[in-house]
Amino acid sequence: MRKKRLVMNAARREALTGYLMTAPALILIFAVALFPVLRTFYLSTFDLRLNNASLSKTYTTHNLDLEYYADTFFRLNKRLAYVSEGEEKEAASVAQSLLESINQTQEELLAREELTDSYKVVYDAVLSMKSLNNDELTVREIEQQSAEMLKSNIDDVIARLEPYKDVENVDAAIEIARDMESSLREPNFVGFNNYKVLFSNDRLGRSLVNTFIFVVFAVFFELCIGILLGLLMNKVFVGRGIVRASILIPWSIPAAVSALMWRFMYDGEYGIISNLFESIGLFSSASDILTTKSGALFGLIFADIWKTSPYMGLMILAGLQTIDAGLYEAATIDGANKIQQFFKVTLPLLRPSILVALVFRTLDTFKVFDLVSVMTNGGPSNSTETISVYAYKTMFANMNFGLGSAIAVVMFVVLAVICVIYVKVFGADLFKTERES
């Protein structure tokens, strides 16, 4: 009885040590990978634009940027004061009443939201031309009613100033009032609207089709060439070391660099490969590779095959080396020729290695970004735009992070579906290798 408890304690202690030792890595994986993915999904439900101050953050409630408000309030006050002291009597009296109204609105707003103290700090900073750069202090949550009140006050100011546009300072006052409106941060939660936008035009569909074409052709040829290379390297011959080494170099250089190398060789004017392809009749003109849709897709796929099929070859070679040589002897004795041996012995035994390589390469190729971004940047006219490039452009060229995140989520889901399909179709084979180890 006592012995059993000791064993149990030891087991428990071992498990505890195990959890403690894995904890730091797990926490980091969660912090830098899982949490950001969840966050991407969250961001995709907002209208988030980093080039627009009032949409650059996620707001689920109404907020007021005190700094922005204080600044515009100060300037509006000044302009209205000028107008009220001006020659035009009618405009002056309107300005006077507006002055009263905006000050009263401010008083009400700050009192109701208990912001008077913070506002003072911010207002002083604005007056002394200091930038606070502290959103905690300056962006404050307010009631929807307060937001509506401020908004209607601003609209009122604009509407009542409109008739006196020609009077000095009035135009500037209207501009400032419009500006003041952007100190209000309305909730930018839009639910699935980004997805609606995404599915309502065909750019997503086209980029998915481009990606699939790229994946299917690249992975298919990489696999075929990879198997051939694996079989070759499995032979003993002079220079095997050189072949193996030369294979690793394309794999080890950055994809962006290889894309640049190929872009130069594909160039219509001074590209050696494009001119070669023209002279053997593969393309009617050397400039076709980078300027036509099919040419550019071909160029991308070709460059990818060059860079990655050697890697595939290494994976296949590793699989080949686990095959028992005795099987080939037995097959030879049974009278099987080389071709029969390949189809009856090599291929079936290589199946797990091929599948693992296939899954990895499919997922990897699906994410393709560097190559396309550097070589064609999705062009000509978006015809080689893959899903990653589309997401990147949406986020960093248009600064639309909400929509961009939605594209990323779609991509993530498609990848997950591909994974599930692979596991469902080849599951048994994929996991067989794991059990053996």
Add this chain to the structure above:
Amino acid sequence: MKKKYAKLKKVLFYVFIALFLVVMLFPFYWQVVTSLRYQRDISSMTLLPDLSDLNYTSYVTIFTKRPFARYIMNSLGISLITMVLCITVTSLAAYALARLRFKGKPFILGLSLCVSMFPAIAVISPMYMFISNIGLRNTWWGLVIPYMTFGIPLSLWYLTTFFKSIPLELEEAAKIDGCSNIQAFTKVVLPLAIPGMFTTAILIFIQAWNEYLFSLTINTDDTARTIPVGITMFRGEYTIPWVENAAAIVTVTVPLAIIVLILQKRIISGLTSGAVKG
């Protein structure tokens, strides 16, 4: 007759090998040739540059007129920090996963494999906003943090495979001699695991060195760029400075190629360990 046939086959075999090597290595060779030309001769298709009038100046101008040395420093620093952090954090976890008995191990390994497959695009929007908010854009740390996204799960996966391949008997002997789990790890396993850790470190280093998307978006200052982005951003007055591009590519590829060639056995074993052992 048959002998002759075999000889022919052998010749064909070597012809094929030679052809393959040409296809694999020609793009690099062409970069070397281009880097030694003048920009005006860029459209020349001769397979050799004008040997009597080689132009080495671009190898100088990339360092004097462009911040190429800076790119190299940035890439080295960022990749090394990423590598060291990943190995340190995951070696303990990998040991536990390879040796200790506790529930949820397949889940953790499966999770790390899945996470290593995550597309960078799927994490970039929150990562970019986070790095911007804490003011780490255009710094080394601004890239080290996102590089851990793929570095940690990859190194966890590789290291676990390596630790598993160390014979259990050695450790058991150490434990019988009175070592604790931790001592067994530091005194027996760690020394034996160094080759595996080294291999993992190289693989993580290369991944970080080659990364493009985070580097392109997060470090946009010219002085904070890494090599892959820096090279693609070379701009001339009217055209792309292909000669300087080529010189830069040759300059960074040669050291990398030498390292890879020296360590090729290790790298291949590292790359394929995941595939064979699943």
